[in-house]
Amino acid sequence: MALFESAPSNPNYNQFLGQLSNPNDLTSFYGPDGRLNNQPSNPLDVDSYMGDDDFGGQRLFADVIKRQTEDYMKRFAPIEGALADSITATGTTYLESDLDRTREGITGGITNAESQLSRNRERYGATQGTPEDLSQEKISAMVGGLNDTRTRDSDRRMAVLSGGLGELGAKAREPIGGTGGGVGQG
Amino acid sequence: MSGGGDPKTPSESEAYKALAEQAGTYFNRYQDVFVPLENSYINSVVDIGSEDNYNRAAGAAGSAFTSAYTPELLNQQRQMLSQGIDPSSGKFQSTSQNSYGKFGSAMGLGIADAGANNTDRLFGGMTNLVKMGQGIQSEATQGQIGLASASETKARGAAETDFIKSQSNESVAGTAAGVAAGYGLNS
Numbered sequence: 001m002a003l004f005e006s007a008p009s010n011p012n013y014n015q016f017l018g019q020l021s022n023p024n025d026l027t028s029f030y031g032p033d034g035r036l037n038n039q040p041s042n043p044l045d046v047d048s049y050m051g052d053d054d055f056g057g058q059r060l061f062a063d064v065i066k067r068q069t070e071d072y073m074k075r076f077a078p079i080e081g082a083l084a085d086s087i088t089a090t091g092t093t094y095l096e097s098d099l100d101r102t103r104e105g106i107t108g109g110i111t112n113a114e115s116q117l118s119r120n121r122e123r124y125g126a127t128q129g130t131p132e133d134l135s136q137e138k139i140s141a142m143v144g145g146l147n148d149t150r151t152r153d154s155d156r157r158m159a160v161l162s163g164g165l166g167e168l169g170a171k172a173r174e175p176i177g178g179t180g181g182g183v184g185q186g
Numbered sequence: 187m188s189g190g191g192d193p194k195t196p197s198e199s200e201a202y203k204a205l206a207e208q209a210g211t212y213f214n215r216y217q218d219v220f221v222p223l224e225n226s227y228i229n230s231v232v233d234i235g236s237e238d239n240y241n242r243a244a245g246a247a248g249s250a251f252t253s254a255y256t257p258e259l260l261n262q263q264r265q266m267l268s269q270g271i272d273p274s275s276g277k278f279q280s281t282s283q284n285s286y287g288k289f290g291s292a293m294g295l296g297i298a299d300a301g302a303n304n305t306d307r308l309f310g311g312m313t314n315l316v317k318m319g320q321g322i323q324s325e326a327t328q329g330q331i332g333l334a335s336a337s338e339t340k341a342r343g344a345a346e347t348d349f350i351k352s353q354s355n356e357s358v359a360g361t362a363a364g365v366a367a368g369y370g371l372n373s
Binding site: 041043044046049050055056057058060061063064067068071072075076077079080082083092094097098101102104105106107108109110111112113114116117120121124125132134136137138140141142144145148149152153156159160165 | 198202203205206207210211213218221225228240244247251256259263267273279282287292293295298300302305308312313316318319
C-alpha cells in the first residue's frame with residue numbers, strides 16, 4: 001500500500017489545514033513510494049527584514065509562521081492524513097495484510113515442522129507408518145493466530161483514536177498555531 | 187510596539203525586531219540542522235512498512251524458534267532411543283509428532299507475531315511523526331533489535347514450557363516402560 005496515496009487527495013481529512021497550503025505540494029514532496037523527496041528549503045534572508053522601518057520585524061514573524069505552516073503541511077500533515085485514513089469501523093486498513101502474513105507464517109511454520117519430522121524419521125530408518133500430518137496443530141494455531149491478529153488490529157485502532165493523532169485539535173484552537181516543530185513559536 | 191514618530195505609522199521597538207530576528211535565525215537553523223535529521227527519521231518510519239522489513243522480521247522470528255526448539259527436539263529423540271524405544275514404534279512417532287506439532291505451531295505463531303509487531307512499529311512511528319509535527323514528540327517506537335530480542339525471549343520461553351511438559355510426560359512414559367520391562371511385557 002502506498003502510505004500517503006490517500007492523504008493529498010482526501011478533501012475532508014482536514015479542511016482547516018487544507019486551506020493553509022496547496023495540497024498539490026504534498027504529492028511533490030512525498031514520492032510515489034511514500035519516501036520524502038528531499039527538496040532543499042530556501043533560508044529566510046533575516047537581514048533583509050531588519051534594515052528598514054517598514055515593520056520588518058512583523059513581516060519576518062509573519063514569514064516565519066508561514067514557512068513553519070508550509071513545512072508542517074508538506075512533511076507532517078500527509079502522515080496525519082495517512083494515519084487517520086487507516087482507521088476503519090472495526091480496526092485499520094492493515095488488518096488484511098496482517099491476516100495474510102499470519103496465514104503464511106503459520107502455514108510455513110507447520111510445513112517446516114512436517115519437513116523436519118519427515119527428515120528425522122528417515123534418519124532413524126522409520127519409513128513405516130502414516131505420513132507426517134500436523135494439520136490438527138495447524139488448524140489450532142491458525143484459529144488462535146487469526147484471532148490474535150484481529151484483536152491486535154482493533155487495539156491499534158483504539159490507540160490511534162485515543163491519542164495517536166496528537167493534539168492538533170487543541171493546538172488549532174490556540175491564538176497562535178503550534179505547528180512547525182517548535183521553532184520560533186510564542 | 188513603541189517608539190516615536192508618526193502615531194499613524196508607529197515603528198517597531200528594537201526588542202520586537204530582535205525577537206523577530208531570533209525567530210528567523212532559529213527557523214533557518216532548524217531547516218539546516220534538524221529538518222534533514224527529521225527527514226531521515228520519516229524515511230525510516232516509512233521503510234518499516236516495506237515488504238523487505240516484514241520479511242526480515244519473519245525470518246528473524248523463524249530462526250529464533252528453530253534455534254530454541256531444535257536442540258530440545260533432538261534431545262528428546264536421543265532420550266527415547268536411550269530408553270530403547272524403537273523409532274518405528276507408535277510411541278516414538280506419536281511423541282515426535284506431538285513435539286514437532288508444538289514446534290510448528292510455536293514457530294508459525296511467532297512469525298505471525300513478528301509481522302503484527304512490525305505493523306505496530308509502523309503505527310508507533312507514524313504516531314511519533316504526528317507528535318513530532320505537532321511539537322509533542324514522544325518515545326513510541328521500539329527498535330528492530332528490541333523486537334528481535336523479544337522474539338528470542340518468546341521462542342526460548344515457549345520451548346522451555348513445551349519441553350518441561352514433554353519431559354514430565356516422558357518420565358511417566360519411561361517409568362511405565364521400565365515397569366513393563368520388569369514384568370517381561372516389553373518385547
